[in-house]
Amino acid sequence: DGGITQSPKYLFRKEGQNVTLSCEQNLNHDAMYWYRQDPGQGLRLIYYSQIVNDFQKGDIAEGYSVSREKKESFPLTVTSAQKNPTAFYLCASSTTGGVIYGYTFGSGTRLTVV
Amino acid sequence: KNEVEQSPQNLTAQEGEFITINCSYSVGISALHWLQQHPGGGIVSLFMLSSGKKKHGRLIATINIQEKHSSLHITASHPRDSAVYICAVVAQRNTDKLIFGTGTRLQVFP
Numbered sequence: 001d002g003g004i005t006q007s008p009k010y011l012f013r014k015e016g017q018n019v020t021l022s023c024e025q026n027l028n029h030d031a032m033y034w035y036r037q038d039p040g041q042g043l044r045l046i047y048y049s050q051i052v053n054d055f056q057k058g059d060i061a062e063g064y065s066v067s068r069e070k071k072e073s074f075p076l077t078v079t080s081a082q083k084n085p086t087a088f089y090l091c092a093s094s095t096t097g098g099v100i101y102g103y104t105f106g107s108g109t110r111l112t113v114v
Numbered sequence: 115k116n117e118v119e120q121s122p123q124n125l126t127a128q129e130g131e132f133i134t135i136n137c138s139y140s141v142g143i144s145a146l147h148w149l150q151q152h153p154g155g156g157i158v159s160l161f162m163l164s165s166g167k168k169k170h171g172r173l174i175a176t177i178n179i180q181e182k183h184s185s186l187h188i189t190a191s192h193p194r195d196s197a198v199y200i201c202a203v204v205a206q207r208n209t210d211k212l213i214f215g216t217g218t219r220l221q222v223f224p
Contacts, residue, residue, distance in 0.1 A: 033211065042116070042200070042214035050210065058211065088155055096210075103147060103212070107156035 002027045006091050006106035013113050021076045021109045023091035030096045032074035037088040050096055085113045117141050120201050120215040127222045133188040135218045137201030144209055148175050148186050149200040191222045
């Protein structure tokens with residue numbers, strides 16, 4: 001079955017360490033997204049990519065980096081520059097073409113920095 | 115003020131009750147999504163609307179473009195419907211991404 005796989009589900013890291021969250025899709029979607037969710041807030045866009053080897057900053061890109069070397073993969077690195085990295089991270093993908101169709105979400109990674 | 119507002123923030127119901135969750139938005143949109151987030155965190159897309167009404171099982175979604183308002187209805191609610199329901203819009207000014215509401219937490223008790 002097609003879908004998005006995020007791993008790991010739970011991640012613990014020490015303060016000051018970089019950490020990379022994995023996101024893989026087999027839906028043949030062109031666009032992929034990373035969102036952050038904090039309690040009581042809506043999902044906020046970190047980065048998105050509409051095509052391989054290209055990506056754009058979202059609303060809260062500071063302290064994060066991404067790459068899009070393959071259509072299927074869009075890993076997110078949370079760097080030590082991110083001031084408050086503990087959060088729930090969701091990856092998503094969609095078809096493109098003006099209006100977003102077939103928006104699919106992963107099951108998320110809960111990152112805790114201690 | 116958020117561009118997408120949902121009400122209520124929290125909702126408690128008895129099994130079998132009819133549920134309505136509201137979403138208002140302040141931007142011109144190309145489409146509106148209703149999403150369901152389970153306690154484990156995963157999100158499922160329920161509906162995408164650009165006009166009118168859609169129905170899937172016990173779920174009904176409506177949208178009024180002129181009033182910039184959408185509703186999600188659940189008929190004959192069940193404890194398994196307990197989840198956070200999120201409204202998200204594709205703004206006409208930037209169709210690359212979704213703008214999310216903060217969600218409505220629904221608990222249905224037996």
